[in-house]
Amino acid sequence: MAKKYWLFKSEPEAYSIDNLAKERKVFWDGVRNYQARNFLRDEIKSGDQVLFYHSNTEPTGVFGICEVVKDGYPDHTAFDPESHHFDPKSNPQNPAWFMVDIKFVKKFSKPVTLDEIKSNAKLQNMKLLQRGSRLSIQPVTKEEFNVIVTSGK
DNA sequence: GCCAACGTTGGC
DNA sequence: GCCAACGTTGGC
Numbered sequence: 001m002a003k004k005y006w007l008f009k010s011e012p013e014a015y016s017i018d019n020l021a022k023e024r025k026v027f028w029d030g031v032r033n034y035q036a037r038n039f040l041r042d043e044i045k046s047g048d049q050v051l052f053y054h055s056n057t058e059p060t061g062v063f064g065i066c067e068v069v070k071d072g073y074p075d076h077t078a079f080d081p082e083s084h085h086f087d088p089k090s091n092p093q094n095p096a097w098f099m100v101d102i103k104f105v106k107k108f109s110k111p112v113t114l115d116e117i118k119s120n121a122k123l124q125n126m127k128l129l130q131r132g133s134r135l136s137i138q139p140v141t142k143e144e145f146n147v148i149v150t151s152g153k
Numbered sequence: 154g155c156c157a158a159c160g161t162t163g164g165c
Numbered sequence: 166g167c168c169a170a171c172g173t174t175g176g177c
Contacts, residue, residue: 033160060175
């Protein structure tokens with residue numbers, strides 16, 4: 001299966017690229033949106049490449065790259081009443097929520113900011129730019145991925 | 154901190 | 166199944 005490309009959003013206060021650079025690998029838990037869940041469960045596979053996007057910060061933008069190292073599997077934090085990602089609708093027999101593992105690849109020397117993305121003619125179709133787009137996991141095309149990686153360095 | 158846009162919930 | 170109310174997201 002051909003490699004696919006994604007954009008994962010996170011608030012740096014929740015989990016930042018620097019955290020990932022330190023830990024090297026992490027499970028991407030806590031996604032509680034059905035559209036994003038379907039991507040995690042069905043489409044995101046080991047080897048896929050991911051743009052790491054930070055929202056709610058200054059500036060917002062893509063801060064680096066990571067790589068999927070484990071296909072989708074049940075998000076166990078949904079089973080844990082102690083977790084603030086707990087969801088009583090989910091249980092191990094019939095998990096509602098999924099996650100993947102990602103590993104750190106690189107942090108850009110300079111983030112590719114939302115402003116730069118908005119002003120790049122090649123990136124106008126990105127879901128990120130669609131009005132009110134709140135999806136925390138979005139597919140990106142190989143071309144979009146390459147354009148961003150090239151300008152991020 | 155504001156607020157528009159969005160997804161989810163729950164009463165009917 | 167509709168839709169108002171509510172909570173969350175995320176740019177500014």
